[in-house]
Amino acid sequence: xxxxxxxxxxxxxxxxxxxxxxxxxxxxxxxxxxxxxxxxxxxxxxxxxxxxxxxxxxxxxxxxxxxxxxxxxxxxxxxxxxxxxxxxxxxxxxxxxxxxxxxxxxxxxxxxxxxxxxxxxxxxxxxxxxxxxxxxxxxxxxxxxxxxxxxxxxxxxxxxxxxxxxxxxxxxxxxxxxxxxxxxxxxxxxxxxxxxxxxxxxxxxxxxxxxxxxxxxxxxxxxxxxxxxxxxxxxxxxxxxxxxx
Amino acid sequence: xxxxxxxxxxxxxxxxxxxxxxxxxxxxxxxxxxxxxxxxxxxxxxxxxxxxxxxxxxxxxxxxxxxxxxxxxxxxxxxxxxxxxxxxxxxxxxxxxxxxxxxxxxxxxxxxxxxxxxxxxxxxxxxxxxxxxxxxxxxxxxxxxxxxxxxxxxxxxxxxxxxxxxxxxxxxxxxxxxxxxxxxxxxxxxxxxxxxxxxxxxxxxxxxxxxxxxxxxxxxxxxxxxxxxxxxxxxxxxxxxxxxxxxxxxxxxxxxxxxxxxxxxxxxxxxxxxxxxxxxxxxxxxxxxxxxxxxxxxxxxxxxxxxxxxxxxxxxxxxxxxxxxxxxxxxxxxxxxxxxxxxxxxxxxxxxxxxxxxxxxxxxxxxxxxxxxxxxxxxxxxxxxxxxxxxxxxxxxxxxxxxxxxxxxxxxxxxxxxxxxxxxxxxxxxxxxxxxxxxxxxxxxxxxxxxxxxxxxxxxxxxxxxxxxxxxxxxxxxxxxxxxxxxxxxxxxxxxxxxxxxxxxxxxxxxxxxxxxxxxxxxxxxxxxxxxxxxxxxxxxxxxxx
Numbered sequence: 001x002x003x004x005x006x007x008x009x010x011x012x013x014x015x016x017x018x019x020x021x022x023x024x025x026x027x028x029x030x031x032x033x034x035x036x037x038x039x040x041x042x043x044x045x046x047x048x049x050x051x052x053x054x055x056x057x058x059x060x061x062x063x064x065x066x067x068x069x070x071x072x073x074x075x076x077x078x079x080x081x082x083x084x085x086x087x088x089x090x091x092x093x094x095x096x097x098x099x100x101x102x103x104x105x106x107x108x109x110x111x112x113x114x115x116x117x118x119x120x121x122x123x124x125x126x127x128x129x130x131x132x133x134x135x136x137x138x139x140x141x142x143x144x145x146x147x148x149x150x151x152x153x154x155x156x157x158x159x160x161x162x163x164x165x166x167x168x169x170x171x172x173x174x175x176x177x178x179x180x181x182x183x184x185x186x187x188x189x190x191x192x193x194x195x196x197x198x199x200x201x202x203x204x205x206x207x208x209x210x211x212x213x214x215x216x217x218x219x220x221x222x223x224x225x226x227x228x229x230x231x232x233x234x235x236x237x238x239x240x241x242x243x244x245x
Numbered sequence: 246x247x248x249x250x251x252x253x254x255x256x257x258x259x260x261x262x263x264x265x266x267x268x269x270x271x272x273x274x275x276x277x278x279x280x281x282x283x284x285x286x287x288x289x290x291x292x293x294x295x296x297x298x299x300x301x302x303x304x305x306x307x308x309x310x311x312x313x314x315x316x317x318x319x320x321x322x323x324x325x326x327x328x329x330x331x332x333x334x335x336x337x338x339x340x341x342x343x344x345x346x347x348x349x350x351x352x353x354x355x356x357x358x359x360x361x362x363x364x365x366x367x368x369x370x371x372x373x374x375x376x377x378x379x380x381x382x383x384x385x386x387x388x389x390x391x392x393x394x395x396x397x398x399x400x401x402x403x404x405x406x407x408x409x410x411x412x413x414x415x416x417x418x419x420x421x422x423x424x425x426x427x428x429x430x431x432x433x434x435x436x437x438x439x440x441x442x443x444x445x446x447x448x449x450x451x452x453x454x455x456x457x458x459x460x461x462x463x464x465x466x467x468x469x470x471x472x473x474x475x476x477x478x479x480x481x482x483x484x485x486x487x488x489x490x491x492x493x494x495x496x497x498x499x500x501x502x503x504x505x506x507x508x509x510x511x512x513x514x515x516x517x518x519x520x521x522x523x524x525x526x527x528x529x530x531x532x533x534x535x536x537x538x539x540x541x542x543x544x545x546x547x548x549x550x551x552x553x554x555x556x557x558x559x560x561x562x563x564x565x566x567x568x569x570x571x572x573x574x575x576x577x578x579x580x581x582x583x584x585x586x587x588x589x590x591x592x593x594x595x596x597x598x599x600x601x602x603x604x605x606x607x608x609x610x611x612x613x614x615x616x617x618x619x620x621x622x623x624x625x626x627x628x629x630x631x632x633x634x635x636x637x638x639x640x641x642x643x644x645x646x647x648x649x650x651x652x653x654x655x656x657x658x659x660x661x662x663x664x665x666x667x668x669x670x671x672x673x674x675x676x677x678x679x680x681x682x683x684x685x686x687x688x689x690x691x692x693x694x695x696x697x698x699x700x701x702x703x704x705x706x707x708x709x710x711x712x713x714x715x716x717x718x719x720x721x722x723x724x725x726x727x728x729x730x731x732x733x734x735x736x737x738x739x740x741x742x743x744x745x746x747x748x749x750x751x752x753x754x755x756x757x758x759x760x761x762x763x764x765x766x767x768x769x770x771x772x773x774x775x776x777x778x779x780x781x782x783x784x785x786x787x788x789x790x791x
Contacts (some may be wrong), residue, residue, distance in 0.1 A: 075690070075691050078687060080689075082688075085683065087678045087686055089683060089685075089687070090681070091685065091698075091699060092678060092681060092780065093702050093703060093777030093780060102688055103688055106688075106690065106694070133778070133782075146684075149688070170774060229346040
């Protein structure tokens with residue numbers, strides 16, 4: 001299977017009269033980490049949620065590992081794709097291990113707990129955390145658990161929606177390092193929504209700059225720094241204090 | 246079987262002529278008490294004798310019952326059905342066979358006819374209308390009227406020479422009246438009276454039923470309204486002023502007999518008719534006083550009254566002597582422990598069964614509505630409308646469908662428990678931790694799995710809050726079930742209210758209040774148990790923050 005992990009072709013989406021996505025096309029190669037960046041309302045989160053059909057899009061086509069998502073059953077599709085929400089979204093009434101084991105458990109895997117423990121080790125969560133309640137974990141630990149949950153089912157594609165947005169600078173940096181390490185030891189494909197250009201440039205192999213429902217520029221970080229495609233991208237870089245290379 | 250046959254034979258021999266000695270009748274009844282049918286009737290069940298929830302009605306019903314029993318006719322007592330609409334509905338549906346009623350009430354409250362002032366005309370009107378509409382028969386009046394009465398102290402009457410309401414009108418501007426709020430308001434009360442007699446008091450104070458006689462006796466007011474057979478009139482030696490212009494409609498008391506009894510048991514009807522014309526207003530007032538003021542038991546007073554009228558031969562030997570030394574409240578409760586225990590168990594039944602049925606119906610309904618949000622509000626609002634029906638009205642609605650007794654009460658209480666359970670469950674499930682719900686969905690839970698594993702457990706405290714509300718409502722509302730003959734702790738409350746017996750009221754009200762606390766505490770335990778552990782910790786922290 002050598003095609004892209006995700007192929008988004010001319011996808012449009014309106015909420016009432018508001019056009020959230022206009023003819024968006026993006027390709028995510030396997031093993032890549034694509035960051036969707038832009039201001040609030042640029043459509044980056046909507047685009048992310050179209051991939052696992054949390055948001056039904058109006059037109060266009062999205063294929064995941066070569067299969068049209070509209071031909072997949074939504075529940076099966078979502079189980080096959082990892083997902084990390086901004087606030088972690090751990091179920092507060094389940095202990096950490098059970099949270100991490102969610103997807104394999106839903107799939108009826110006999111070794112769900114073993115997979116959960118393995119995933120926790122991969123994201124650097126100590127085994128002692130497994131028996132804790134989510135509210136007993138720090139914010140950074142909760143996000144690690146959320147990432148572990150997103151990969152414990154053996155998913156090879158993970159969607160992350162501003163996963164570290166609510167963390168302090170140190171925890172965020174630690175989590176970014178964890179994600180980089182995770183990509184080095186696995187063949188994960190990541191699609192990451194962030195409003196933090198530094199984070200995008202640190203983690204991503206490709207950056208998609210979005211503005212008002214359209215793709216403003218789609219290129220590797222170095223290219224964007226070197227040659228911003230539009231004045232908007234240049235302004236965005238300047239505002240974020242990212243130096244042009 | 247042999248005993249049954251013997252009883253039948255005894256019935257055949259003893260009952261029709263009504264002259265058998267009470268000793269023989271008693272022994273026959275003892276032989277097979279409940280089964281002895283009163284030949285030649287086609288009686289298949291005891292005669293159900295009911296009353297409305299006030300003292301005089303209790304007393305008259307008890308007299309009906311004892312008259313029937315003295316003739317060997319088995320009786321089932323259902324006193325305290327509250328009030329006219331419930332008792333009449335029960336009579337129309339055949340759930341009860343006879344209860345005492347007043348012709349004026351039949352005319353005004355049931356038929357909504359224009360007031361009439363001739364007693365015979367009123368009787369004829371209600372007699373004809375009830376017979377035509379429902380086949381219900383008014384037996385000839387018992388002999389007294391219980392109409393509105395305007396009373397003054399004997400001293401006041403003497404000083405101003407008051408005998409009639411016309412006399413009163415003359416001096417009314419010097420007098421202060423204490424009237425029940427009901428009387429002050431209704432057209433056939435003070436406004437009509439003032440118009441008919443040109444009556445204008447120096448002042449009119451609203452006073453409640455229980456206080457007005459005491460206020461009059463203490464000289465706080467000079468004139469009160471009451472009922473002409475109130476026991477307090479005799480107790481305080483008050484003078485009832487004659488309604489010389491016949492403003493108040495006549496309220497003759499009479500036995501109201503349902504169609505079933507007329508058809509199946511003419512002997513019982515004949516026996517009841519023997520009371521007609523035998524009770525005068527002074528006699529009734531004295532009897533009411535013995536019950537309401539003297540604290541004698543209804544059955545003892547009824548027995549001695551019937552004996553003195555030569556209608557039974559029962560002695561009043563069982564009656565407690567009037568004015569017997571009163572024991573302490575605790576001793577009183579202890580003495581009533583068997584009845585209280587039975588009432589409490591019945592009350593628990595009246596709470597537990599509707600509540601469980603409410604949970605079984607309400608929680609799944611709310612969970613189903615969570616999946617069909619568009620239907621939710623209309624459905625929940627429709628359930629809420631049930632809640633707005635006054636309890637007595639809802640109970641009354643149940644009677645034609647389910648008769649009197651425990652079934653209509655169970656159904657009515659069940660309907661009352663639904664709204665808090667459905668609303669509480671729906672709201673709690675709908676508003677369950679949105680981020681957990683979103684995560685469950687995003688990671689591939691089906692909507693049913695989200696409901697089962699995320700929404701419902703997180704909603705547990707809210708669901709339990711609804712159930713606890715329903716339980717406490719049920720404990721309280723179940724006390725009203727006594728008014729449709731369902732028993733429970735409402736029984737002593739209703740009887741105590743009717744007989745002006747505070748200790749009896751408290752002997753029902755205090756256990757009911759304790760039961761409400763106990764049930765709520767029990768359910769608080771269930772809530773703790775069903776709430777996921779980390780949410781308990783959160784609740785504890787919230788408590789500490791206060």
